[in-house]
Structure formats: C-alpha cells, structure tokens
Amino acid sequence: MKLELDGISKAFGDFYANQDISITVEPGQIHSLLGENGAGKSTLMNVLYGLYQPTAGRILVDGKPVTFSGPGDAMAAGIGMVHQHFMLVPVFTVAENVALGAENTKGGILDLKETRRKIREISDRYGFDVDPDALVEDLPVGVQQRVEIIKALVRQAKVLILDEPTAVLTPQETDELLQIMRQLAGNGTSVVFISHKLREVKAVADVITVIRRGRVVGNADPSAEPAELAALMVGRDVSLSVDKAEATPGKTILDIKNLAVTAPNGHRLVDGIDLSIAGGEILAIAGVQGNGQTELSEAIMGLTDGSVTGSITLDGKELLGRSTRDVLRSGVGFVPEDRNHDGLVGQFSVQENLVLDLFRSDEYSRFGSLKPKAMAANSKHRIDEFDIRTPSATAAAGNLSGGNQQKVVMARELSRPLRLFVASQPTRGVDVGSIEFLHKRIVAERDQGTAVMIVSTELDEVIQLADRIAVLYQGRVVGVVPSNTSRDVLGLMMAGMTAEQAAAENATPSPAEQSAGEEGGLL
Amino acid sequence: MSAPATTTPSTLPSLVGRPVSFKTTIVLGLLAVLAFVFFGALGSDNSATLRLATDGDLFALPALVLPGRITGIVVGFLLLAIAGISFALARRGEKLPAWAVVVFGVLFVLGFLAWAVSGGDTPSISLTGLLKGALTLGIPLIFGTLSGVLGERSGVVNIAIEGQLLGGAFSAALMGTITGNAYLGLISAAVAGALVSMVLAVFAIKYLVNQIIVGVVLNVLVSGLTGFLFGQVMTANPEAFNQPPRLDRLPIPFLSQIPIIGPIFFQQTIIGYLLYVAVIGVWYALGHTRWGLRTRAVGEHPKAADTLGVKVNSLRFWNVTLGGAIAGIGGAYFTLEAVEMFTKDMSGGRGFIALAALILGRWNPIGAALAALLFGFADNLAVVLSIVGTPVPSQFLEMLPYIVTIFAVAGLVGKSRGPAASGEPYVKE
C-alpha cells in the first residue's frame, strides 16, 4: 500500500502545528519522521490516524484520496498505530485488548478463540512470546509494546505508525524493536517511525523526513552525516556545551547508605544504593527511565509512598523519616521531574507559585497570615532575575510556556540558601534558549558550594553538567564514573553492565553503531 | 556493588513479596469477639423460634428452635475459628477465600438473629417471611444498583439513582392511573428513568459538567418536580392521577410451592421476574458480549477504545440511558407493587443505598445485587425485630448498610477499585 500525505496542515486556533506537509510512504519502506520534541510529528500522525481532522490537505491511499473521520476509518484503510502512551486497557487480557473494536462474535456472544489463535500466530511469526491470556498490567513495557503491534497486525495494517516507540525501552529492547521493524518491512508492511533519536533513525530508516516547527525542512538519506541531520532538526548549529570551571569539591554533604525503596505493591524499586555528594560538585544520575531515579529523589525528599530503609544524611543529620517540609527546611532544594504535576499549581499565580514551599517562613507570613506585599516584592525580583516571561506576576502559572514554568520552579528553589539541590529532568520540554540559562544557574549553584544532584535521562545533559556520573539500572548503581566517560560505555552501563564490562564490550562495536557512527554533542 | 552480568531486556522491578495486611483479620476478630460476648455470654436463656413454613407449601417444614445463649456461644467459637484461620493465612501473605467471608457473615447473622429474637417479648419470627421481605425491599435497590453499574462501568458516575427511582415511581403512578393499566405504567416508569438519565448523560458527556454535581442536582430537581406535580396536580384529583392499579402476582406453578424458596423467589410480580432477567442479563452481557467488552473498555481507558474505533461518548450515553430505564422500573415497584399511590420523596434515599451496594459489590452486577439484598435484609430485619420487641433500637439496624459501606470504601473489607475512568469525561483532542 502506498500512502501519501499531500499538503497537510493542522491548526489549533491560530497556531499551526503542521503546515503544508507532504510525505510519501512506499510499500515495505521504513520511513522515518525525525524532529525535536514538539516539532509536530505526533500531531501529524494523529491527523493520519483520524484522531485529528486536517485543516487543509489530502491523504491518499494508493493514489485515491480518503478522509478519516475517526481511527476506525484509518484502520479500515490499513493504517495501524502504536501510540507512545500505550492504548491498552490495563485490566484486560492481551486477547481482550486485541479483540476490542474488532471483535469476533457468535450470535452476539464474544468469541475470543479466534483472537487468541491470531495472537499466537503473529507472536510466533515475529518471535514475540506473548501469552494471549496474560493481564496487560502484569506485562513489562516492552511486551506491552508488542501487544500494540499485534493489535495493528491483527487488523491487517499495511502501514504501521510507531510514535516514539523507544522512549521507554532499554538500548537492548530498542535494538530488538528495530529488528522487528526490519522484519515487518521485509514482509511488505510499511513502517512510519517517529523519533528524535538520530542513532535509531539512521540505523533503520530507508527514507528520513525531517520536521521542524510543523513543516518539512528536508529529506535525507540514512547515510547523511549526523551533524547535517541534527542541524536540519534544530534549525541552527547548536553547541550546548556548558562553560563551567573544574569542580572544587568540599566535604561530603549528602551521604546515602544502603538505600532501599519498596513500593506498596511489593516491588523493590531502589535496591541498595550507596552514593555521596560533596559540596561544590554535580553528581548526575543517568539511566533509562524507570530504573529507580524517581524513587531515589522521592526518598531524599520524604515523598515515598512505600517503605524506605537505609540511611540518607545531610551534613551528618538523618533525613529519612522526616517530613518533606522538614527536608525542605533543612536546606534542600527540589525540582521534580514532572513540573506540571508536582512542581507547580497551575491555577495559582506566578507569585503564589514562587513561594509554594516558602509561604510559612517569617518572610512571607506572620501568625498564620500571609504577607501579600512581601510575596509581590519577591515575585518581581525573581521574574527579573530569571527572565520569566509572564504577562504579570498574578497570571496563572499554568498558562506559561514550558520553559518559563520551569524557570518559576527553579527560581523558587534557588531563592533560598541551600545545602543540597536536587533537580530531576531540569530541562525536559524546555526550549533551547531556556536550557542554556537553566544549566548556567545550576552550575552557579554548585560554585556556591552546594551539593547538586541532577537526575536526567538525557545523556547529553548528563555529560554536559556532571562532575561525576552515577548510572542506575534496576534500582541499583551499576557504577560511578567520571564525566569524560564515553557515551558508548555509558549506554552499555544503562543496560546494566558495570563500567569494566561496558568498556570491554565497547571494544567490539555492534551493527547499530557501525551505521550510526558518532554524533558528538547533539541533543 | 554487584551488577547483573546478563543484560535482560526487561526493566521490570523484582517482586520481593506482597505486603502483609491484617485488616480483614482485625475486622473479623473484632466481630467474632463481639458475637461471643453479646450473643453468647450476655445472651438470653430463652429460645428463638424461626418459622420456615408458609401457607401453600407442598409440605410443611418444622420450625427452627435455637436456644439463645448456647447458639451464641457456638457461633462465637466458629467465628473466632474463622478469624484465626484468617490470621494464619495473613501471616503467610495469603487472603481468606471469599466463601469463608460469606460463611462468616451468615453465621454472624444467625447468631445475631438467635440473640435478638430470643431476647424479644415474643421470641418467634418467620424466617421465610424475613427473607422474602428482604428480597422485596431489595427490589428497588437492585434495579438502582444496576443503573449504577451500567453508568460507572462505562465511565459515568451515577449519583442520580435516587432521582431515577423517584421519577420512575411518579411516572408509573401517573401513567398507570391515566391509562388504568399497570403494565403501561411500568413502561412509562422506564421511560421516565431513562429521561432523568439522559439529562445526566448530556450534562456529563456533552457539557462536561462534574458528574457528581449533575447527579446531586438532578436528585433535587426530580424531587422538586415530582413534589410540585404531586402537590399541584395529583392531590387535587387523586382519582384521575394518583390511583394506579396494582401489578398482579404471578406465582410460577409448582416452583412457587417449594418450601422457603418458592415463597421467596417465585411468587413475584413481573417486576420481580424482570429483576432476575436484568441482573443475570447485565452480568452476562458485560462479561461475554461485544457490547460488554466495549463498555468495560470505555470505563477503564476510553482513549484506547477510541483509537480502536469505539464511539466512546455515544456508548456512554446509551449505557447511562439504559441504566436509567432499569432504575425507572425499580421505581415502579413503589407505586405499582408496594402501595398504590405516589407520595412525595417516596424513594426515601434508597438510591443512595443502591450506590452503596454498587461499591460494596465492587461494581460487579451480581456482587452489587447481593449487596443490595443484604441491605434489603437489614432493612426488613429492623421492621421484623421491632415487631418482636427486641432490645436493639431499629435505628441501628437501619444504619447498618451505611456503616458497612463506610467500612468497604475505607478498605477494611477488602480492596475496592472502581473502573479507572469513572467520572472522567472523555474529550477528543
């Protein structure tokens, strides 16, 4: 099946998320859409899948124009989609999930036998190893993704859209997925692979289309130079290196010993971590998402739901067992990884958000009564200092752009004397201009002698900011390495190897690396 | 620092053992001690007579005579034993099987009956009558709770059950009187219930109003509307508007003559038989049909259903409407079966008990129906025991459903997890 997008535009109000995009996907081709976060890739695919209606433009299947009023139409036309956030009902079995929307019935009664048979068949053909009767919520992420692929294949998808499929996978799982994609293409299924990761795109794509700010900015061959692709993607030559002096670590401020976190459901999420951070140094925690980073920072902040054992001391004083408020008051600044969810009250004004964890101090309140003037003065000062672009101090923080929201959180946390600064994903979803600014502020905090812990899944950010890097895998520290460690070694460590194993493995490069080559300090 | 040498692709954290919970054990233990002390040690020396036979049985069963204190002590021991088993299982991280909890419940109720009846002025009741009354009082509750099931399983919180019952009762009385036909009244009750539901559905689904707000306000609206029409129209001319014919009892030949079971289950009006159909039908359809699969998907993860071409909001709309129709039939019970007239607010909060049954029954049609029966039983017990003249104030028995529900939502009686997307409006991006 040949799929063409012809001049697709999609507007939200006056803002064009997609503008005049034309793409042709040939049968059996792996067509990669490369673009930064927020470039408009997902919007485009939602248009193609019938979830959005295009503002202008046509979709053609085998040369004939079609319109999709909903996903049902798109599926009927042979288009399948694996969403970045899986569209699986957790309390359903695999078979129920696959059957949903395309049920086999006998006299109105659900017949899952046929569905089970098809699942086994596809599972065998691609080596998926999926049990049709397993509950989806019990399956690992990688397997859930395969269920999504099965869902599309059962519906006889000729074009399979994969939206950022590797975001939640380990490098090894990623390689397996790339292999599956090649297999699918070999069987004649076209694959649209959406990603912002150069290595994967170069490794697997037949054709690459680069999208920036909702427009196609170029087509490229997989053999193109990474720097060239990156420049297309970002729009200007970026070197996000951070100017920072050599660290001058003082005495140890944060000391974590044998820390273990067990979730209420019995899962051990942090499994015996030992770490220490000295004043005036940045320790970056690297790792694929979901390997205990969140739980580690939550344990420090006293935010854990489950049980925590071990010890976390700040300047020799135990933090475990103390309330979040106490931890904050003892000189810990915290930037949570999901600022909309945990860092800001969206409906509160910028001014209120700037004192969200300070309003009980003598500076902003007295006898339980707030001091609006002091709060206003503070917000004026912070808005200037951090160049927060907001219509006014009383505007709701939820209406600011991602970068400005992050500046509000960062400004709040850095506005008081700190001993320890913990920042999770400090620049996630933040525009390039703000990233540079935020990175500078983090380094400045370090230079004041604060111990800094950065949790990031962005390897580049880790490398740029860190004085030392600790790699987390399955709730354990697989190694603490210097910041000049090569990306390949770090990548292998993120898959669970120790530093030594990784270094040894790195001597014999894998096929993916051979085709991808070295990318340098890009994104 | 030891690291796994193999690079397994999975990042699933290791399971190190389920947390041990003693909640169930504690609750059971307390109840067992309570039973032992009150029903046993402090029990009456009189005997309680529980009559089983009714007129028209094929053969008469003898009455059950339970000596008060002895029954209490025996029951107390058995209950303590079950609590002990629960404790032993909990230490191993296992849970008491559901049937054991049911046995516990039945024993407890038996002990309570023996105690309450033997302590009364006339220590004799008809057990069959008690159970029959429980089902009868449970009828509107079960219909109501099914309406809740249909709404919540498809993702719409239905606090408006009370309004649907009341609307059904009013409509049945009005149309039954006007047409002179109880069955037409029944149909109009279903229509009225469906109409109330449609308002809920439109506001919740189309206008995205908080579903709890709509539900609460709808109850007030229906109460006001029926109350107004009752005062303005019905009281002025009851012969023309508020004297509906009663539904006939339709005893099923032979089955209705079986002792205990017959009088309880097979001497119903059409509403009673519709009840069996509705409970079993909703249960079966939810689990085993295309509609059921889609309904459950829409209640758990509407976006997933949408991406597979399921029309989320339309399915929700019709399910809520269907629920309303079912609750409407339950409402007809008040005016076509219980008494032959409509009075203001005659549903008397049963819609909220139905809601409680829904939660206690964990959003499962059968479970909810059983919970509703339990509440009907408590309700009827209060009536029966007040006739017998027992020491327990009837108000406390009437409180029981509410207290049990609080225990249930507080997680003291097992974990209750509702449909994930219940109460969440679904908006296409």
Place this chain on the structure above:
Amino acid sequence: MSSQDQTVRREASLTQKIAGSGWLMSLLAILVSLVVGGLLIAFTNETFQESLSYFFAAPQYALSAGWHAASAAYVALFQGAVLSPDTGFAPLAETMTNATPLIMAGLGVAVAFRAGLFNIGAQGQLIVGAIFGAYAGFAWHLPAALHLLVVVLLAVLGGALWGGIVGWLKALTGAHEVILTIMLNYIAIKLLDWVLNTPAFLRPGETNPISPLVDKSATYPIIVPGTRLHLGFIVAILLVLAMWWLMNRSTLGFQLRAVGENPAAARTAGMSVKRATFLAMAIAGGLAGFAASAQIAGTEQVLANGVAGSIGFDAITVALLGRSTPWGTFFAGLLFGAFRAGATNMQISTGTPIDIVLVVQSLIVLFIAAPPLVRSMFGLNRLAGIKKAPSARKAAKLAATSAKSVEDAKTAPAVGQGKHAAASGGDAPTQDAAADENTSSEGGTK
C-alpha cells in the same frame, strides 16, 4: 503579529469576557430557571388546562390563564421574600432569617470545594451539630450570654466532628468523600431519630420524637423586633469575612487551595495533604455546625426530626451558585433564602407547592454548570467569538490560546529568543502532543 491585529483581538477578547463572564451567566441562568418554573406553574394551572380544550378556537384564554397563574405565583413569591403591601420590608427580614443557615452551611461546602473535596455531608454535619447544641440548650442551664456561646460552640464541635470523621477516613484510607458523606448523612439521620427516642432527649410527657425547648438564655437575640431575624445573621456575615481571610490571606487557606488545585504539587512543596484534607472537612463540618446553631438557637429552638430541613442539601447548590467564593456564597444564600421565604407565602396565597423552589434552584445550578448551554440559548456563542464550539473545554482551550498569543506578542522582545518564546507559547494547543514527545529521551545513544 501586527499591532492592528492585536487591537482587533483585544476587542474580541473583551466581548468574550462579557459574554463569558461569570456574573452574567449567573444572571441568565437565574432568569431561564425562573421562566421554566413559571411555565411549569402555568401548564399545571387548572384554569389553563380547562381552557386548553378550546385552545385553537380561543388561544388567548389559555395564554392569559397561564400568564395569570405564573405571575400571581411570582408576585406572591416576591411579596413573601422582599416587599409586602401589608408589612413593608418585614419579608426581607424573613429572607435574611432563612438565608442565615444556608450561608453558613454553604460556606462549609465551599471551603471543602476549594480544598478539592466534594462535601455532600452538610446535612449530616448539621444534624449532629444540632444534637450537640440542642442538648446543651435544654439540658444545661447557664447564664444568658454564656449559654448561647456554649450552645454555638457545641453545635460547631458536633458538626466539626462529623465532618472531621470524613476528612480523617479519607486521609487515612483514601476513601472517597462523596460516598463517606452520603453514608454519614444517613447515619446522622438515624442517630437523630434514635436520640429523640431516648429519655435524655425526649420531651417529658411526649411520645412524638421531639426534645424540650432550649432555654431562652441559649437563643440568638432578635435584632429586628417584630421579625424572626436574629443575631445569627450577623454571625453569618462575620463568617463570610472570616472565610475571605482564611482563603485569601491565611497560610492555612493557601494550603487548602494548593491541595485542592494540585495535591501532588502541594505535597512536593512540603504541605501535608492529609492534614489539609482533615482540616478542610473539619472546618466545613464546623460551619455546618454554625448553621445548626442558627436552627437550634435561632428559628427552631427545639430538636426534632426535621431540624435540618433540607438546608444541608441546599447548601451544596448555594456553594455552587456562589462559585465557592465567600461573597458569592453569601449572595447565593440570600437568593435561596428569599426563595424559601417567598415560597411559603406563595403556597399560602396561590396554592403553588413550595417544591417549585427546588426545581428553580436545581435548574439554576445546572445552567450555571453548563455555560455553553446558556450561551447557545441566548445566541451568545457568536458574540463570544466561539464558532460552533463542540465542547466547553475546547472553547476554553481556544480562548486561552488566542489570549496567550497576544500576551506573547506583548512580552516578547524582537530578538531571536523572543520569537522562540512566542513559538513555544503557540505550542500550547499541542501541549498534550508535545508533552507526549517530551517523555522520550536520548537515553540509548551510543
């Protein structure tokens, strides 16, 4: 964006503001509901129904009969609530009397709302408060001012206890407050029924469930002689002021609001969500307890099964109509108080059942909750610049987007970075999509 564009847009947003504004919507909602109520009265009028038989021959009879029925009812309502030809403004005092417990309990529901809690339990809290307060009122005999103070305190304590149970259970177990409050309402009703049958509460020589009268020393003094208006109304105003301070100026209110809007962020900022939940419900219950005092020490002066009327449920609609702000609740309480006062007069003089008030009240809240419905009734969608908005949220989203673009254009300097800011502001509608992409990472780079 050119400056001309900006002007046009700002004008548009001004009309949008008016067409979409809260108070206009409230006014329209009240108007529509009254019209619907009037139609109901007209259609069920006997004269109207009789003249229907010759409707097509002489429609004017039916129409005038309907009009007379509805207008007579509403005139009686007005005369009972505001200004009467016989007693002047005395009905206004009756309105304020009726409004007193509604405002107090409404504030309770509003406080809980602001903390993100749906308090359906004002009824139960009021009942328990009334049990406590009434007992102190008739069983204890204390000096004048002190006795009233004790009665009010106990009523507040009782309400706070009943509300606190909900907060405590929710904080401890995560049980949903809607279910808890509904169940506790019924438990309170049964509890009241029971205590009224105990010797401690039952009036000597009575078999009907009713308590002795509370002492004169335990009642709120009348502030307008010749009416029932008592000091409780002043207390209600003081409570409105206190609530304003609590919500807008106090650290506790800051926490309650933060927890209500975003509990996760509140927790991360070191606030105790559980404590806030408990306090919000206890305060809400306490306010319902004040409403109980207005009944026990104000109008009823006796404990009986009907002591709470339907105040606890009306309080929900009061808080909703008042948008959970202190003064909004105050005026909503006054309005519903007027309905209550007027409805009594309406029933006496025109025979229209009081229940019509419930219909009007609930319609008001329904309409207010669904502004798009009211807007479409009045064709305001065009005025608001919302073309065929299929859903409320989309409309809001669009409005927010265009407003934001203006702001970006205003604040962004004409340099590269400014452009970027504008673009990222414009990104907002795709925020979901963007956020989806955001979670990905370069994790696996080798």
